[in-house]
Amino acid sequence: MRILNSIIIYKSIYTFFTIERKKLMNSKIFNLVMENLGEALNLPKYDEIKDSLTEQTTFEEMGITPVKFEKFQEDILETLSLKSVKIRWEGTIESVVDQLDIKYSTMFFGEIWKPTTEKYSYTGWALVDEVKKLNPKAVLDVGCGYNQFKERIPNLIGIDPYNNMSDYQVDILEYANVDEHFDVIIALGSINFNSREDIRLRLANCVKLLNKGGKMFFRVNPGIQHKKGPWVEVFAWSFEVAHEFAKEFGLELETFKQDSNERKYFVLSKPA
Numbered sequence: 001m002r003i004l005n006s007i008i009i010y011k012s013i014y015t016f017f018t019i020e021r022k023k024l025m026n027s028k029i030f031n032l033v034m035e036n037l038g039e040a041l042n043l044p045k046y047d048e049i050k051d052s053l054t055e056q057t058t059f060e061e062m063g064i065t066p067v068k069f070e071k072f073q074e075d076i077l078e079t080l081s082l083k084s085v086k087i088r089w090e091g092t093i094e095s096v097v098d099q100l101d102i103k104y105s106t107m108f109f110g111e112i113w114k115p116t117t118e119k120y121s122y123t124g125w126a127l128v129d130e131v132k133k134l135n136p137k138a139v140l141d142v143g144c145g146y147n148q149f150k151e152r153i154p155n156l157i158g159i160d161p162y163n164n165m166s167d168y169q170v171d172i173l174e175y176a177n178v179d180e181h182f183d184v185i186i187a188l189g190s191i192n193f194n195s196r197e198d199i200r201l202r203l204a205n206c207v208k209l210l211n212k213g214g215k216m217f218f219r220v221n222p223g224i225q226h227k228k229g230p231w232v233e234v235f236a237w238s239f240e241v242a243h244e245f246a247k248e249f250g251l252e253l254e255t256f257k258q259d260s261n262e263r264k265y266f267v268l269s270k271p272a
């Protein structure tokens with residue numbers, strides 16, 4: 001399956017539709033771009049444009065000299081370890097930040113990050129038995145990575161925008177419009193990035209896909225930065241945040257526990 005910009009090419013019996021709401025900007029990469037733009041626009045003639053920069057400012061209206069613009073690009077790509085990656089340096093700052101975020105996330109989650117499922121007490125292999133006890137007819141693994149649970153949990157579909165081992169290489173933000181609903185949804189570290197609003201959008205789509213009486217199992221990060229992925233923006237989960245989201249979406253927070261590796265484990269259920 002291929003993803004072309006905002007168009008999802010479908011696979012098997014499922015058809016995916018684009019939706020208006022999209023992933024919000026990575027603030028770390030946005031700040032990096034703005035800092036480097038400040039250096040590229042460090043002459044007095046750029047003062048007016050520099051003072052008025054927003055995420056909607058286009059590179060075309062900045063008037064940066066070719067030499068400075070080339071250095072700006074090289075510095076950004078070197079900082080992000082994306083030297084060999086092609087970026088369309090045109091349009092708005094936001095569009096370029098989104099491109100950089102996608103490329104960086106693809107590199108980190110597709111090449112650098114490796115699963116450590118065996119290390120977790122609640123969200124490791126023990127989760128297989130917890131899910132199978134429910135005898136679900138349909139299970140969705142959101143951000144499945146290498147799709148390790150595929151052969152262990154019956155009726156499981158794994159989605160992940162960065163890993164081609166998934167059944168569907170697609171983000172949960174695009175997957176929310178499929179016809180099928182699920183008795184169980186698993187999200188082990190995948191709904192944990194960017195802003196609270198980005199988290200809310202992803203949870204909302206999971207809730208839409210969850211059958212009444214269904215359960216969602218989560219492993220979350222309380223804000224610990226990935227050492228090998230310094231430009232991944234980690235959202236800081238807590239009991240308070242999980243409780244607030246449960247209340248917002250009309251769910252029950254069944255359990256919230258400390259898991260291994262300083263992660264948190266919790267379960268949300270949807271009233272029958």
